[in-house]
Amino acid sequence: MVLDAPPATERIARVGYDYVVLDGQHGLLSARGILDGLLAIDAAATDTVGLVRVEANNATPIGRALDAGAAGVIVPLIDTADDAARAVAAARYPPAGIRSYGPTRSGLRIGPTPADADAATVVLAMIETRSALENVAEICATPGLDGIYVGPSDLCLAVGGKYPGDPDVADVFEAAITRIAKVAADAGVAAGIHTKNGDTAKRRLSEGYTFATVSSDLDHLQSIAADHLATIGLTNRREPGDPAY
Structure with a gap:
């Protein structure tokens, strides 16, 4: 989810996904927006959990997302095993990590005993850079890391693509x-990936990925709106003032 729209987040959480990701890196979400999104996911009264892609590999946004009630964090721009270890430490309480104890809302549903919270909190390292690709085995071997998460757009650029989806580097x-x-x-950790649609998600799961995110709220909205227009034969964009607008 990239929009700060809790009713929309709640609707998506009711569809049947295992998780919904709130995008704190590229999404239009403030800290309050992330909190409201997590509340909306919980209000959906399903087994869906809320994950947050945090803005950076830093203890402050990681701790803030977890304190707000996220079941786990997706941490961007992980290049090395040391980067992954810092992400894990930021999400774990002492002595396993450096997370400051102030669970705020998370204590209502995850923990609040530090050891229980540590056991229930998921930490995923993004694989999206050339360095991460080169060091992926070492990253996956990081103690305490639950899994990795591929950012395909940046990964495409990292392998030489001129733009995401560049067929020249397919x-x-x-x-x-x-x-x-x-x-x-081989490392025994989960592998996730962002995908643009259900067909791609199904293919990635068949290729060995253990979970796949399907598109985003904005893309869902645009795709369904375009499908409706196509159904009634209006496939061209209309401008205000156009007789057919």
């Missing part, structure tokens, strides 16, 4: 995607 991109899933499986 073969090397697919090879990287395959390798990442295998390395994660």
